[in-house]
Amino acid sequence: MQIKQFIGSLLILLIPISVLAQKNSLLLENKYYTIKSVPIPKDIVLEVGGLAFDDKGNLGVTTRRGDLWSIKNPSSANPEFTRFASGLHEPLGLGFRNGAFYLAQRAELTKIQDRNGDGKGDLYETIYSWPLNGNYHEYSYGPEFLPDGNMLITLNLGWIGRGESGSKWRGWLLQISPDGEMTPIATGLRSPAGFGLNAKGDVFYTENQGDWVGSGRMTHLEKGDFAGNPEGLKWSQEPNSPVKIKFADIVDTMGYTLYEYSKKQAGIKPPSVWFPHTLMGISTSDILVVNNDKFGPFEGQLLVADQGHSKIMRVFQEKINGVYQGACFPFREGFASGILRMEWGPDNSIYVGQTNRGWASTGKSSFALERLVYNGEIPFEMKTIKARKDGFTIEFTEPINRTTAANPESYSISDFTYKYHHVYGSPVTDLQTRTVYKVEVAQDGKSAKLFVEGLRAGYINEIKAEGVKNNQGKNLLHNFAYYTLNEIPGGEEQTDHEHHMAHDAIVPAVNLVSDKRVTEIPSSWFNGPDVTLTLTTTSGMKYVEKELIVKAGQKVKFVLNNPDDMMHNVAIVKPGKVAVIADMANNLGLQGQEKGYIPESDDLLFHSNLLVPGSSDIFYFVAPTEPGAYEYVCTFPAHSATMRGILMVE
Numbered sequence: 001m002q003i004k005q006f007i008g009s010l011l012i013l014l015i016p017i018s019v020l021a022q023k024n025s026l027l028l029e030n031k032y033y034t035i036k037s038v039p040i041p042k043d044i045v046l047e048v049g050g051l052a053f054d055d056k057g058n059l060g061v062t063t064r065r066g067d068l069w070s071i072k073n074p075s076s077a078n079p080e081f082t083r084f085a086s087g088l089h090e091p092l093g094l095g096f097r098n099g100a101f102y103l104a105q106r107a108e109l110t111k112i113q114d115r116n117g118d119g120k121g122d123l124y125e126t127i128y129s130w131p132l133n134g135n136y137h138e139y140s141y142g143p144e145f146l147p148d149g150n151m152l153i154t155l156n157l158g159w160i161g162r163g164e165s166g167s168k169w170r171g172w173l174l175q176i177s178p179d180g181e182m183t184p185i186a187t188g189l190r191s192p193a194g195f196g197l198n199a200k201g202d203v204f205y206t207e208n209q210g211d212w213v214g215s216g217r218m219t220h221l222e223k224g225d226f227a228g229n230p231e232g233l234k235w236s237q238e239p240n241s242p243v244k245i246k247f248a249d250i251v252d253t254m255g256y257t258l259y260e261y262s263k264k265q266a267g268i269k270p271p272s273v274w275f276p277h278t279l280m281g282i283s284t285s286d287i288l289v290v291n292n293d294k295f296g297p298f299e300g301q302l303l304v305a306d307q308g309h310s311k312i313m314r315v316f317q318e319k320i321n322g323v324y325q326g327a328c329f330p331f332r333e334g335f336a337s338g339i340l341r342m343e344w345g346p347d348n349s350i351y352v353g354q355t356n357r358g359w360a361s362t363g364k365s366s367f368a369l370e371r372l373v374y375n376g377e378i379p380f381e382m383k384t385i386k387a388r389k390d391g392f393t394i395e396f397t398e399p400i401n402r403t404t405a406a407n408p409e410s411y412s413i414s415d416f417t418y419k420y421h422h423v424y425g426s427p428v429t430d431l432q433t434r435t436v437y438k439v440e441v442a443q444d445g446k447s448a449k450l451f452v453e454g455l456r457a458g459y460i461n462e463i464k465a466e467g468v469k470n471n472q473g474k475n476l477l478h479n480f481a482y483y484t485l486n487e488i489p490g491g492e493e494q495t496d497h498e499h500h501m502a503h504d505a506i507v508p509a510v511n512l513v514s515d516k517r518v519t520e521i522p523s524s525w526f527n528g529p530d531v532t533l534t535l536t537t538t539s540g541m542k543y544v545e546k547e548l549i550v551k552a553g554q555k556v557k558f559v560l561n562n563p564d565d566m567m568h569n570v571a572i573v574k575p576g577k578v579a580v581i582a583d584m585a586n587n588l589g590l591q592g593q594e595k596g597y598i599p600e601s602d603d604l605l606f607h608s609n610l611l612v613p614g615s616s617d618i619f620y621f622v623a624p625t626e627p628g629a630y631e632y633v634c635t636f637p638a639h640s641a642t643m644r645g646i647l648m649v650e
């Protein structure tokens with residue numbers, strides 16, 4: 001081996017695996033969606049605040065330095081830049097309707113028009129204005145046009161070491177008509193840089209991690225909604241406010257999640273999709289609906305940009321019990337600067353406006369204007385994830401290899417949540433592993449039904465499909481997603497328990513090997529067991545049988561049936577020891593599952609396996625020789641309070 005080559009391979013070894021993986025994923029993404037840059041003249045600082053095409057096909061761009069540029073032929077090698085307007089106060093949005101540009105400056109919604117046709121704005125008209133207290137963080141965004149011609153704007157909170165609504169309507173979504181009539185719509189907003197309409201015309205906004213905001217997220221906003229940050233509630237008692245909650249109604253419990261709090265206080269709207277901090281992005285921005293079928297297989301879905309990670313994520317949502325929820329997926333990373341805006345071009349490519357001054361980003365350019373172009377080849381991706389009563393259904397963009405897709409071990413799921421408190425951000429809270437115990441692959445090979453034990457409403461499910469391959473043996477382009485489960489769907493699609501029982505693909509959660517779980521009948525029991533005890537689980541974390549009776553020293557065959565839709569076990573313990581054992585099981589934490597929630601203790605006499613829904617277990621033991629009221633209990637966390645009974649030894 002040549003010395004140079006040797007040093008070269010050493011260097012490659014020194015590059016962290018994660019960097020290689022990232023480079024690899026960038027290269028793969030580039031095969032399907034290519035990033036092209038729009039050349040910007042050297043003397044223009046194009047820190048993009050807003051993007052909108054005018055009626056002549058020129059791209060309007062507002063900048064944070066207060067200009068509105070008009071770009072002719074933006075997809076060509078030599079686009080032509082004209083300064084259409086200037087002297088604006090940090091316009092962070094742009095729209096175009098009926099021959100005029102509309103933009104939100106910090107303190108007003110402004111209409112700018114070119115009346116004499118010289119390609120420059122000559123009429124600046126205030127549509128509606130609002131007060132400012134001068135805090136640097138009082139950003140204003142928009143407008144987004146509604147189908148009826150009214151406009152939406154959002155107002156950022158100021159920052160004084162926490163979010164502050166220092167002037168009226170900071171922290172609000174406002175609707176403004178073209179003739180300047182303002183209607184407040186919703187509040188609880190902290191840093192609402194991105195908002196827009198989905199394919200059905202419903203309004204969503206994205207939020208950045210911050211005080212009262214555990215992680216980035218997206219929320220469906222309707223009139224009267226409160227989305228979580230209490231500062232904007234300072235104005236909820238104004239006569240035209242549709243929001244009923246008062247500022248004093250929201251207290252910091254330090255314990256609840258936003259979902260839990262919303263069940264106790266009417267009018268709180270939990271997010272439809274969480275973007276877990278650092279796992280998916282770090283600062284969400286613009287929302288863009290995929291409004292055509294020329295951009296790959298994702299028509300009707302939403303793209304959400306991330307400023308800090310210089311990337312675009314993808315969102316699929318569904319409505320369960322009238323509530324939006326769904327999954328976010330990685331989509332395309334590697335942009336030059338921090339993304340603030342996305343806009344469709346006439347050729348169905350997406351213009352991506354970027355800036356990172358004051359807001360650090362992965363892309364190191366201080367500003368950029370780029371274009372994302374679809375190359376026509378379908379990437380192998382999870383296209384949608386839908387919730388069912390008993391799990392999730394994943395739809396793929398291509399037929400999947402049946403052997404890999406039907407194997408429960410090709411998937412892993414864990415769920416967690418975030419705290420709702422005045423502190424900035426939240427750690428991942430109450431993380432648990434969920435077991436995929438069965439998978440059914442659809443006839444057409446394009447979707448897989450995952451059966452998952454113990455779904456928890458209000459939790460974020462990390463869904464990984466690392467083992468799934470397509471028919472050509474290829475891996476997924478992106479193999480993970482985060483599904484926010486606000487509502488668990490009702491019974492229409494549930495599978496009955498007999499079906500579970502009959503299926504041979506059920507995998508146990510664990511297979512506990514222990515001398516307290518003897519699964520073969522002991523060879524010394526020549527006449528078989530003296531007695532068979534059967535215990536059956538039922539819904540509401542209970543056993544059907546409250547008491548079982550044996551005689552001291554009897555040979556027992558113990559059957560545990562679990563027709564319930566959660567995981568359960570049974571542990572037989574010495575008299576009076578249930579609470580101690582349940583506590584020990586709880587304290588096993590994340591290792592609990594692999595131990596079947598069976599702690600090591602002399603007070604625990606016998607136990608079953610940890611059973612997934614629709615399975616059963618048989619074990620053998622000799623009943624204690626000392627009579628007494630022994631107890632049996634399910635040691636799965638939080639079950640022991642209700643899931644217990646007496647084993648009477650006579």
Ligand SMILES: [Cu+2]
Nearest residue numbers: 568634636639
């Ligand atoms: Cu249980």
